[in-house]
Amino acid sequence: GGRHPPSPSFDFAELTVSPGSPTHHVAAGYDADVLIRWGDAVLADAPTFVPGRADAAAQARQFGYNNDFLGFLPLDGRSDHGLLVVNHEYTNGELMFPGLATRGDRDAGFASVTREMVDAEMMAHGGAVIEVRRENGKWHVVQGSRYARRITAETEMLVSGPAAGHDRMKTSEDPSGTRVHGMLNNCAGGITPWGTWLTCEENINGYFWNKDAAKPLTPEARALRRYGAPAEWYAWGRFHDRFDVTKEPNEPNRFGWVVEIDPFDPTSTPIKRTALGRFKHEGAGNIVNGDGRFVVYQGDDEAFDYVYRFVTDGKVDPGNREANRNLLDNGVLSVARFNADGTGEWLPLVHGLPNKSGQVWLTEANGFKDQGDVLIHTRLAADLLGPTKMDRPEDIDVNPRTGKVYLALTSNAKRTEDKTDAANPRATNAFGHIIEIVPDGGDHTADTFTWDILIKCGSPEIAAVGATFNPATSENGWFGMPDNFAVDADGRLWVSTDGNSPRKTKRADGIWAIETEGAERGTSRCFFQVPVGAEMCGPCFTPDLETFFVAVQHPGETEIGGDVISTFDAPTTRWPDFEDGTPPRPAIVAITRKGGGKIGG
C-alpha cells in the first residue's frame, strides 16, 4: 500500500431490493436502457425477430441467447463509441419455443424438441461483436457496422498451443486435431491489453450425449466423468453425431478452452488457446505483470474444483499488436493451494517437472504422456498435485490500482462440516464468499501469495448463516452467490450475482458495490436488480466510467427448487417487451447517470 491514492468511496442512493419483480430496477438518479435483445439484428441482412419461430438461418444473423460476459473496446480511444463483445452462453428452449417442458424439454426426454429447434439453439450460442455509439446521451447499436459478427456453435476455429494436433483432439471430421466447429457455453471472459477478446467455455459437458459411454472403467471414461460428461442437457446429439460420444469420443476434448478472438477483424479465425488448460472456465481476469509477462487468473466453476493461473513465457509488447498475436501459446499453467495460515502457493502443471520435494507426478505412468495430455485433462493432472478444493470458483479479477486479486466462490451446498478448510470455511455454503489474494512482492508471477476472506455472503440477519458484511451494510446491501466482478477505473469493486431469489434471499440477482479499503471495507450497497428468473452478468464500464453495461441473462427462467414453472406459453415475465405472445428476451442494458457523470459517485 501507499503507492496508490485511495479509491473514492461509493456515493449513490442505494436501491431497495426487489423480490420477483417483472422488470429491472436501478438506483435513483440513473437511467437503465435496453440496448439490444435476443433476436435483434447483428448482421445487416438479419431478418426481423419472430417470436416462437425456430429459424437457424435467421438466428445466425441475430443477437444470440443468454448474454453473459461483456467487454468494451473503445474505437479511437473514445468512451462514447466502441465495440461491445458479448458471450452467448446457453439457451432456454422452453422460453424460446412453444410446446416445450421446462429445462428445454430435458425432463420430458426432449420429446417435443425438433431438428429446427436444435439448429436454432446452436446458432443462438457463441458470441457477438456489435458496434455501439452514444449520441445525445443515449446508446444505440450501429446498424450495418463493418465489425458486426456472430460466432456460433458452427463457426470454424483453430486450435493452438501444446494440445493442438494431439491424438486426443482428432475426430473423423478433423484428423488434424486442429480445426473445431464452434464454441460452447461461453460464460465470462476478459479483454487483453492488445485488444482481443478472451471468451471462456464453461459447462461443455451438457452438450454431449450417450451416458453409456462414461460407464466402462477405461481411462477415457474416467476422464469423461471427471468433466461431468456426457450430461445430456440438450438434444443436439440426436441430430448431430459429433455430440454423441459413442460416435465421436474425442469431440468433448475440443471444448472447455479459452478462445481468443480479434473483434477488430470480422474475418479472423477464433483460436482455442490450449496452454490455458481445459476445464469449466468461468473467466479470464488478467494483468500485465511488472516485468511485462501476461498473467491470466481463472476459476473452474464446479463444486470442489480449483483456481488456476497462467503466466506467459513472453512479454507483452504494448507498441506492436502483431507481436502479441501468439503470446498465449507458451507459458506455465498453475493451480492454487490455500494454506490455513493465510499463505498460498501456485503449483505448476508441467509434464515431467519435479515438485519442491523432488517428486514427479505428471508422468506417462500416471496417465500423462506429454504436456498435451496434461492440458486436455487439466482437472486430472491438478488432482495429483494437491490443490485446494474450492466452493465453485467463478470470476477472479485484478484491481490494477492495488494489485489485489478478487475471487468469487459462488456457493457449494455439497461441502460437509468435515471437509471445511480455511479458504472454504462454511459447511453447506449456500451463499458463497469472496477471497482477496495478494501476490507476494506485488509480483503476479510469484510462486506464493497471501489471502484473506473479504466477505462471507448471505443474510447478516440470520446468525447461523455466518455472513460477514461490514455492519454499515443496510438490509438492501447484502447478497448471496457472487459471480462476476467489475473493477472500475477508480479501483472500486462491483459484483454481479447468480442465484438470489425471493425464496432464497428475499431479493433478485443484481449489482452490488463493495468497499474494499479502510473502515468501510466489506460494506456493500445495492445498485441494480434484474427481472424475475434472470441472472446478472457482464458488468463492464466504459473507460470514462460514465456508462455501465450489464447483461440480463435468462429472464423468466424457472427457478431450480422453486414452485412456479415458466415457459414460452406462460412465462413469469415478458421482459423487456411486455407484449402478449412475445417471450422474455435476454438483453444488454446500458446504465448512465441522469445529467451525466461518473457511475457510483
Ligand code: FEO
Ligand atoms: Fe456460467 Fe460459472 O457461471
Ligand code: CA
Ligand atoms: Ca458466471
Ligand code: CA
Ligand atoms: Ca454462476
Ligand code: CA
Ligand atoms: Ca444461470
